[in-house]
Amino acid sequence: MSPTELNDKVYDILSELTTVARAELRPEFTLSGDLGMDSVSAMEMLGMLDEALGVQLDIEDTFSVKTVQQVLDLVQTRVSHARH
Amino acid sequence: MHGTEPPGGSTADSMGHRAIGLVRRFGARHLDDLAVDAAGEFPHHLRETMAELGLFGLSLPEAYGGSGLSLGEVCETLSVLAEHDRAVATTVGLHLGLGTRGTVAFGAPALCEELLPRFASGEAIAAFSATEAGAGSNLRAIETTAVPVEGGFRVTGSKIFVTNGGLCDVITALVSTPGAGGSRQGQSLIAIDRAAPGVSVGREEKKLGLRGSSTTPVHFDDVFVPSHRVVGQAGGGIEQVDHVLAWGRTVMAAGCVGSARAALALARAHTEHRRQFGGPLIKLAVVRAQMAELMSDVFMMESVVAWATSAPDSATLARRSLSAKIICSDTNWKTCDAAIQLHGGMGYLEETRLPLLLRDARITRIFEGANDVLRVRVGMAEVAAPARRAPLPAGVPGQIRAAFSKVEKGLHGHVRLRKDALGARLLARQELLHQIGHAAAVVDAAYACAVASAASPRAAALADLWLMKASDDVIATLRTHRPQEAINAVIGDDEAFA
Numbered sequence: 001m002s003p004t005e006l007n008d009k010v011y012d013i014l015s016e017l018t019t020v021a022r023a024e025l026r027p028e029f030t031l032s033g034d035l036g037m038d039s040v041s042a043m044e045m046l047g048m049l050d051e052a053l054g055v056q057l058d059i060e061d062t063f064s065v066k067t068v069q070q071v072l073d074l075v076q077t078r079v080s081h082a083r084h
Numbered sequence: 085m086h087g088t089e090p091p092g093g094s095t096a097d098s099m100g101h102r103a104i105g106l107v108r109r110f111g112a113r114h115l116d117d118l119a120v121d122a123a124g125e126f127p128h129h130l131r132e133t134m135a136e137l138g139l140f141g142l143s144l145p146e147a148y149g150g151s152g153l154s155l156g157e158v159c160e161t162l163s164v165l166a167e168h169d170r171a172v173a174t175t176v177g178l179h180l181g182l183g184t185r186g187t188v189a190f191g192a193p194a195l196c197e198e199l200l201p202r203f204a205s206g207e208a209i210a211a212f213s214a215t216e217a218g219a220g221s222n223l224r225a226i227e228t229t230a231v232p233v234e235g236g237f238r239v240t241g242s243k244i245f246v247t248n249g250g251l252c253d254v255i256t257a258l259v260s261t262p263g264a265g266g267s268r269q270g271q272s273l274i275a276i277d278r279a280a281p282g283v284s285v286g287r288e289e290k291k292l293g294l295r296g297s298s299t300t301p302v303h304f305d306d307v308f309v310p311s312h313r314v315v316g317q318a319g320g321g322i323e324q325v326d327h328v329l330a331w332g333r334t335v336m337a338a339g340c341v342g343s344a345r346a347a348l349a350l351a352r353a354h355t356e357h358r359r360q361f362g363g364p365l366i367k368l369a370v371v372r373a374q375m376a377e378l379m380s381d382v383f384m385m386e387s388v389v390a391w392a393t394s395a396p397d398s399a400t401l402a403r404r405s406l407s408a409k410i411i412c413s414d415t416n417w418k419t420c421d422a423a424i425q426l427h428g429g430m431g432y433l434e435e436t437r438l439p440l441l442l443r444d445a446r447i448t449r450i451f452e453g454a455n456d457v458l459r460v461r462v463g464m465a466e467v468a469a470p471a472r473r474a475p476l477p478a479g480v481p482g483q484i485r486a487a488f489s490k491v492e493k494g495l496h497g498h499v500r501l502r503k504d505a506l507g508a509r510l511l512a513r514q515e516l517l518h519q520i521g522h523a524a525a526v527v528d529a530a531y532a533c534a535v536a537s538a539a540s541p542r543a544a545a546l547a548d549l550w551l552m553k554a555s556d557d558v559i560a561t562l563r564t565h566r567p568q569e570a571i572n573a574v575i576g577d578d579e580a581f582a
Contacts, residue, residue, distance in 0.1 A: 019225060019269070029268070036224045036269030038322060043464050047512025057508035059468055 006053065006079060007072055013048045014068065017041055027069040035068070045071070055079050100157030104164050106137050111168030120296035121440050125288070126175055126251055127296065134176070135206025139165075143180045144188060148200035155331065155401075156393035159338035163389070166342025167349075170444040171296030173339050178247045178297075179203070181332035182452075183210025186256050186273050190316025190324050198312075199254060199275060211252035211278075212332075213243035213302055214325065221457045223258060223271075223325065228304060230259040230274055236310040237261070239276065242303045245451070249285050249300030253278055257304070258321050265319025273315035273324050282307035293443030330402040333409035333452050334392045340416035340448055341385045347423035347441050348382050351375065354427050365426070374422060376549060381419050383546035384533050385412045391532035403471065406462050407528035410455050410521075413448035420445050460514055463521030467499060467510055471524065473531050479538030487551040488534040491558045495523050498562045515566075523558045530554040 001009070015022040018035045031037040037045070043062050049071075050057040055078040065071050110133070120127050134140065143158045144150025153161070158180060166173035184203050187195060202208035219225040228241025239259055246255065254275055261272040276283060286301035316324050355365040355375055365371045392408040395401035420442040424431035431438045449455045465471075473492070476485055499520055502510050510516060530551055537547035 033270070033319075034268040036271075036322075038224075039468075040461055040464055041224075043468060043511045046508045047510065050508040051512045059503065059508050059511065061508065062468060062511075 001053070001079070003076060006075055009052055010049065010068075010072055010075055013045060013052065014071070017045055017048070025068060027067070027072060029068045030066055031068070031071070032066070049075060053079065098157070099151055100153050100160060103138070103142060103151065103153060103157065103161045107139070107161050107164045110134070110137055110139075111165060115168040115172060117169040117171065117296070117440060118434065118437060120169055120171055124290075124295045126298055127172065130172075131206065134172075138204075139176050140179055140206035140209070141204030142176075144184060144200055144204040145196075148196060149204035150200070154393070155334060156390065159335060159341075159389050159393055162335055163338040163342035163345070166339040167346045168342075169296065170339060170343055170441070171294045173342065174294055174297040175209075175248060175251065177335045177339055178212065178332075179210045181335040182212035182328055183248060183252070183254075183256065185328045185331045186212075186315045186324055187275060189327055190273070190320075192312065192316075194312055195275065195315065202253070208253035209248055209251045211246050211248035211255045211302075212257075212328070213246045213249075213255050214258040215245050216241070216243055221454055223322065224269070226258060226260055226271065228257065228259045230261050230264075230272065230309065232261075232264075233308070236308055236313070237274065239274065239282075239304040239307045239309055242301060244301045245289070246285075246300055246302045247451075248298050249302050250288055250298035252298075255283075255302060256315060257302075258325055261318055261321070265317055270319030271321030271325075272318050273321050273328075274309055275313045275315055276304070276307060276309050280307050280309070291447070293440070293446055326402055327398055329452060330398065330405040333405040334389065334401070336448060336452055337385070337392065337405070337408040337412035338389050340412035340445070341382070341389055343441055343445055344382050344385055344412075344416050344419040347420045347438065348378050350436065350438060350441075351378060351423040351426045354430075371426065374426060377553070378419055378422055380546045380550040380553070381415050383536070383543070384529055384550045385415055387532040387536035387547075388412060388529050391528075391535060403465065404528070406453075406458050406465075407525040409448075409452060410458050410462070410525045411529045413445075413455060416445045416448060417442070456518065459521035459525065460517045461521065462524050463517030463519070464511060466495075466520050466524040467503065467517065470496060470499065471528070476531075476534050477538055480534055481537060481544050481548075484534050484537045484544060484547055484551060487548070487555065488530050491527050491530050491551070491555050494555075494558055494562065495520070495527050498523070519561050519564065523561045526554050526557050526561070 011022055011025050014025055018037060020035055029035055031042055046057050046062055053075060055075060057078060061074060065074055114130055138151050141150035142153045142161060146152040162173050162177050165176060187199055203210055214223055216226050216228060228243060230237035230239045243257065254277055256273055256275050259272055259274050261270045262268060264270040264272055282305040284303045289299040291299060355371055358365050366375065388408045388411055392404040395404050424438045424442060427436060427438060430436055502516060533547040533550050537544040
């Protein structure tokens with residue numbers, strides 16, 4: 001999957017989990033304030049990303065991602081590590 | 085935010101103890117739950133007496149005319165009220181919990197000055213509204229919106245299942261306030277007068293139980309609400325709701341204790357006096373086993389509520405209230421059902437109170453968070469950060485320590501295995517999280533029983549029996565496996581079913 005396709009998948013999952021339309025999502029959005037996600041939905045997001053993208057995410061990653069950009073960066077990093 | 089209350093429990097000369105005594109006498113003298121149920125509405129003629137007894141101000145600060153009882157004392161008092169009449173206890177419990185707690189914990193001084201004395205005196209009854217037709221378990225999907233205007237907000241939307249809706253004077257509503265407090269998806273709590281232009285209360289719902297408790301829809305049609313009526317932080321709605329719900333769930337669990345005690349008392353009286361097969365029922369081995377289990381279930385519920393109310397801070401209360409709510413509501417239903425069974429055919433007759441106890445108990449597995457949803461939440465919390473329980477106190481018998489250790493280790497071992505096998509993917513496996521959540525709630529209850537077992541040999545015996553059940557439950561739950569293929573073979577795959 002290309003980096004662009006990865007980002008698209010992240011946006012799809014975020015849109016599915018929140019009430020925010022796919023087209024309105026922005027990298028600078030905070031998961032809590034802008035997307036209305038709580039700790040439960042953040043964990044759901046992580047699980048869905050792990051399953052959909054086949055990356056090895058850690059449950060502890062829930063605590064480190066606060067923005068959409070951080071989620072994108074986490075996924076890109078993990079996919080990149082998995083390749084090497 | 086105001087601090088959390090000190091650990092619960094009343095002493096012989098405390099306000100809490102006096103409140104319990106008052107409620108016990110009030111209940112015995114004035115409450116007839118069968119009559120309230122038959123009338124299908126709150127007993128309005130008792131409202132003044134209840135107000136004079138201070139029931140509407142039990143948890144409200146003394147500075148505003150309340151009794152300032154701790155959460156533990158409120159729970160003990162309301163459980164006694166619930167023994168007599170669950171519907172009346174629900175009315176008071178909602179007022180003291182969801183209805184007023186937001187203002188007490190987060191309200192600005194001016195809002196507290198305006199509302200709390202009226203709530204404490206019983207002059208004003210509080211209601212709370214969050215649920216909407218399209219937002220039940222997922223409160224983030226609410227559509228009732230408060231739009232800022234000069235001097236306040238205009239609120240438009242509809243809420244359903246508002247307890248105390250038909251009685252209340254002030255409704256604390258969870259509303260969407262996009263942009264408020266810098267939060268794009270913000271939600272806020274806002275205290276709205278029922279008499280405000282644009283507020284309308286729909287007809288009373290006809291329910292399976294709690295017929296003496298008011299449940300209505302409430303509609304807001306461009307209602308103007310002054311700015312000072314925002315409770316706490318604008319945009320801080322969901323976090324504040326979590327705190328309020330933690331209180332509300334714990335108080336509800338206390339109501340379950342009262343109902344279960346009532347069922348146990350009826351079962352005890354019946355099995356001691358009813359004669360079959362040459363003697364009282366209580367002499368029969370099967371009946372003895374069922375009664376012992378009933379007694380240990382009530383002991384467990386009392387222990388869990390005491391454990392929840394002794395939480396040292398809000399975050400711990402939030403976590404404990406989930407387990408207390410799940411376990412106590414499930415067990416309340418089972419105790420009422422068991423009491424009916426022990427009565428035989430008589431248990432099916434309304435005049436025994438048993439059908440009423442059962443009907444009133446049913447909703448507790450649904451409202452203030454449907455139990456299955458809460459189990460998944462507890463499961464997620466357990467997976468993300470396993471609950472750390474303080475060492476059991478001295479005085480807990482060795483056998484009980486060992487039994488508790490076994491169930492706790494069983495849960496931790498299972499979670500570790502699942503995490504090792506699935507990693508973060510476990511967080512997307514709702515059915516596994518549900519299992520883990522159920523087991524974690526049972527382990528919490530086992531811990532509460534173990535702590536309480538130190539009080540006396542009788543407590544130890546009750547805890548010992550309950551821990552045997554806990555062990556069976558945790559093992560059976562975590563071993564249950566239904567392959568997705570088997571489920572799909574019955575119900576069809578996701579796409580086909582949709």
